[in-house]
Amino acid sequence: MTAHGDGRDRRWVQHRAQRRRELVEAALRAIRAHGPSVGMEDISAEAGTSKTVVYRHFGDRTGLYAAVVESVDQRILDSLGAALVGADPDDATALVAAMVDAYLVLVEKDPEIYRFVVTRPLVDGTVDSDPVARITDRIGIQVTQAMESYLIRHGQDASSAETWGHGLVGFVRAAADHWLTSDRPRPRSAVVADVTTLFAPAFTGMGGTAYTPTRNNDED
Missing domain, CATH: 1.10.357.10 (Tetracycline Repressor, domain 2)
Incomplete structure (x- = not known):
């Protein structure tokens, strides 16, 4: 793989890590707002995205x-x-x-x-x-x-x-x-x-x- 390709891969990994952090912070905000019984709908709404996107980053x-x-x-x-x-x-x-x-x-x-x-x-x-x-x-x-x-x-x-x-x-x-x-x-x-x-x-x-x-x- 070329150095250019390696750089793109690193940026993609960094982007995914940053997106995961953002989704975790959104989950924390949703928990504070809705309590421990918070649902995935609440978390995805707080993150401004869909449950599918959340699952894509965390699996389940x-x-x-x-x-x-x-x-x-x-x-x-x-x-x-x-x-x-x-x-x-x-x-x-x-x-x-x-x-x-x-x-x-x-x-x-x-x-x-x-x-x-x-x-x-x-x-x-x-x-x-x-x-x-x-x-x-x-x-x-x-x-x-x-x-x-x-x-x-x-x-x-x-x-x-x-x-x-x-x-x-x-x-x-x-x-x-x-x-x-x-x-x-x-x-x-x-x-x-x-x-x-x-x-x-x-x-x-x-x-x-x-x-x-x-x-x-x-x-x-």
Whole structure:
């Protein structure tokens, strides 16, 4: 194939990738507008195209769902990464509080997106690889790495980091699910305090501090 042909192929691949991103963003807007029970008609209307075009890019409803979950996945990881950068790296309790709050912020600001991800309304039958499980696993890896780094810096045995990291993510996800389905009866800062206070005793002997909740400016 000529260099000219290669260039056309690259532009076509880039165009398709950009179009997929645009369709995912349209799907997110439709979910916010219509809730987790959003239909393909709603999504295609928001995108200003037909369902046939959407299927052409994603294969089927499950393919679109997986693409939306992948986008949400990256947003969560980016948010957690930013939270870790802003937290005191030598205070494990502060690290946990920052991560829990970052996760709940996304749930609070985009509740319909979160419901869509966990209820899987577009999934037809079963999927070979559960995209929600992949999110949980990737977040668990990120939290594990933060805990491992902390333990190593403090001269502690880091073998527990994986258990703590993945366990914490599972706990927070369950707490977030309940918080959302019960219509968020308590403020976010109180839920962060609940989770952090539960885990704080494990860290107090390693430089962690007791957690004192603060009210966030963007919290209702």
